Amino acid sequence: MKLLEVRNLKKSYKSKEVLNGISFDMDKTETVVVIGPSGTGKSTMLKCINRLVEPDDGQILLNGMDVMKARKIEKIRQRIGMVFQDFNLFNHLTVLDNVRIGPLKVKKLQKNVATELAMENLKKVGLTSEAKSYPSQLSGGQKQRVGIARALAMNPDLILFDEPTSALDPELIAEVLEVMRKLALDGMTMLIVTHEMGFVREIADRVIFMEKGEIVESGTPEKIFNAPEKERTHQFLAQFTKFGREK
Amino acid sequence: MEFFLSSMSTILKGSEVTVNLTVASLFFGAIIAVFVALAQVYGKWWLNFIATVYERILRSIPILIIMFMIFFGFPSFGIRFDPFVAAVISLALRSSAYQSQIFRGALLSVSKGQIMAARSLGMTGAQTFFHISFPQAVRFSIAPMTNEFTIVLKDTSIAYALGVTELLREGTYIVSTSYEPLLIYSMCAAVYFVMTFGTNKFVSLMEKEFAIPGYEVRGLERG
Ligand SMILES: Nc1ncnc2c1ncn2[C@@H]1O[C@H](COP(=O)(O)OP(=O)(O)O)[C@@H](O)[C@H]1O
Ligand SMILES: [Mg+2]
Numbered sequence: 269m270k271l272l273e274v275r276n277l278k279k280s281y282k283s284k285e286v287l288n289g290i291s292f293d294m295d296k297t298e299t300v301v302v303i304g305p306s307g308t309g310k311s312t313m314l315k316c317i318n319r320l321v322e323p324d325d326g327q328i329l330l331n332g333m334d335v336m337k338a339r340k341i342e343k344i345r346q347r348i349g350m351v352f353q354d355f356n357l358f359n360h361l362t363v364l365d366n367v368r369i370g371p372l373k374v375k376k377l378q379k380n381v382a383t384e385l386a387m388e389n390l391k392k393v394g395l396t397s398e399a400k401s402y403p404s405q406l407s408g409g410q411k412q413r414v415g416i417a418r419a420l421a422m423n424p425d426l427i428l429f430d431e432p433t434s435a436l437d438p439e440l441i442a443e444v445l446e447v448m449r450k451l452a453l454d455g456m457t458m459l460i461v462t463h464e465m466g467f468v469r470e471i472a473d474r475v476i477f478m479e480k481g482e483i484v485e486s487g488t489p490e491k492i493f494n495a496p497e498k499e500r501t502h503q504f505l506a507q508f509t510k511f512g513r514e515k
Numbered sequence: 516m517e518f519f520l521s522s523m524s525t526i527l528k529g530s531e532v533t534v535n536l537t538v539a540s541l542f543f544g545a546i547i548a549v550f551v552a553l554a555q556v557y558g559k560w561w562l563n564f565i566a567t568v569y570e571r572i573l574r575s576i577p578i579l580i581i582m583f584m585i586f587f588g589f590p591s592f593g594i595r596f597d598p599f600v601a602a603v604i605s606l607a608l609r610s611s612a613y614q615s616q617i618f619r620g621a622l623l624s625v626s627k628g629q630i631m632a633a634r635s636l637g638m639t640g641a642q643t644f645f646h647i648s649f650p651q652a653v654r655f656s657i658a659p660m661t662n663e664f665t666i667v668l669k670d671t672s673i674a675y676a677l678g679v680t681e682l683l684r685e686g687t688y689i690v691s692t693s694y695e696p697l698l699i700y701s702m703c704a705a706v707y708f709v710m711t712f713g714t715n716k717f718v719s720l721m722e723k724e725f726a727i728p729g730y731e732v733r734g735l736e737r738g
Binding site: 343348354355357374375402415 | 642
């Protein structure tokens with residue numbers, strides 16, 4: 269059974285079609301990267317998967333469970349982690365509480381169990397020393413690592429990353445990618461939207477190129493980067509090499 | 516000197532009533548305000564509409580008329596309030612309209628992203644409100660509430676008109692027997708000043724105490 273199956277996902281805002289029939293699936297431990305121009309519906313697609321945005325049509329199965337028909341969507345969201353471009357940490361809570369609040373208040377684990385779990389995950393992102401800090405006292409890279417720890421602490425089946433490094437100063441990007449690389453090696457299932465093409469080549473099991481609400485093509489990084497079938501894919505990727513840099 | 520001291524002790528007795536009026540009005544006003552703000556921010560259109568009408572009307576009626584309506588008007592439905600209770604109800608209703616706008620602004624300044632993050636963890640709407648929105652909105656409300664505390668404190672003197680023996684009425688009793696209006700009313704003014712000053716200091720202490728490190732406290736002023 270597939271870990272995630274998305275079938276014919278559709279979403280419009282007013283009369284504007286943002287997703288017009290997205291289908292793909294993911295196996296456990298797979299790292300799938302979605303690339304594509306901005307305004308193409310990548311964020312909308314991620315948010316439809318845990319129904320932070322309500323899809324108009326289509327089917328989503330997580331471990332065979334029908335996400336669209338879930339009686340309590342909160343139960344399903346617990347199994348799907350999400351990491352945001354703007355971090356979205358809880359400003360009034362310490363780093364520890366940001367990571368602990370899910371296990372404690374949502375999963376209702378005992379406080380000492382939740383604390384241990386939070387510290388374990390802060391260790392994974394290298395931030396145990398900042399447990400007592402507040403988000404505003406952290407660098408962007410540290411904030412995003414807390415965001416990742418917060419998602420990990422729920423012990424999810426899948427983590428969605430929406431441009432996790434796009435809001436970061438260039439010198440802070442590496443530390444976040446490093447954490448994600450480790451997660452991929454540890455066998456976490458990840459669906460990532462990013463423009464960090466070097467990173468994509470290195471860790472993606474599969475790359476999906478999306479444009480105007482559709483999947484144009486998908487395949488291994490070698491295929492997509494070295495021999496894309498579609499002209500649109502080629503054109504999109506050309507932007508990243510045109511200036512002699514692969515971001 | 517003896518006259519001064521005995522007058523002062525009478526005035527202070529009255530100021531105890533003033534403090535009780537203020538605290539009770541602010542407290543009940545705050546409770547109503549949370550619901551009004553919730554209706555305005557999260558309510559369906561008709562709830563939002565009712566809350567907005569409530570808030571606009573109460574903000575535009577003079578407090579004395581609200582007090583007269585409650586104290587003199589309600590007995591015609593067979594409901595008779597003690598003057599103190601009528602004063603608290605009036606001040607609380609009016610303050611709730613202003614406090615709701617402070618709290619509404621504070622709720623709206625909690626970022627959408629944090630709400631989305633909370634939902635993505637699997638929090639319900641209620642959990643998100645109690646753990647994420649409410650604690651931040653309360654903090655954002657503290658600074659703009661300073662003004663409201665002061666206004667309610669000063670407006671308790673209008674309860675005089677219902678016969679509540681608060682600070683001003685105690686002062687007036689003394690004046691009626693001693694014929695020292697300037698001295699006595701100056702003493703009343705001084706007590707108001709001290710209470711206002713003390714409240715402001717207290718609120719700014721609270722503001723520091725509960726500040727989120729690195730975050731400026733923002734919100735609406737009473738306008
Ligand atoms: N809440 C919304 N209301 C209306 N339009 C929206 C909303 N969210 C996104 N859109 C539109 O949907 C399109 C896709 O947005 P998005 O999913 O954010 O794209 P991407 O993440 O690929 O940049 C954009 O044109 C955007 O303006
Ligand atoms: Mg996006």
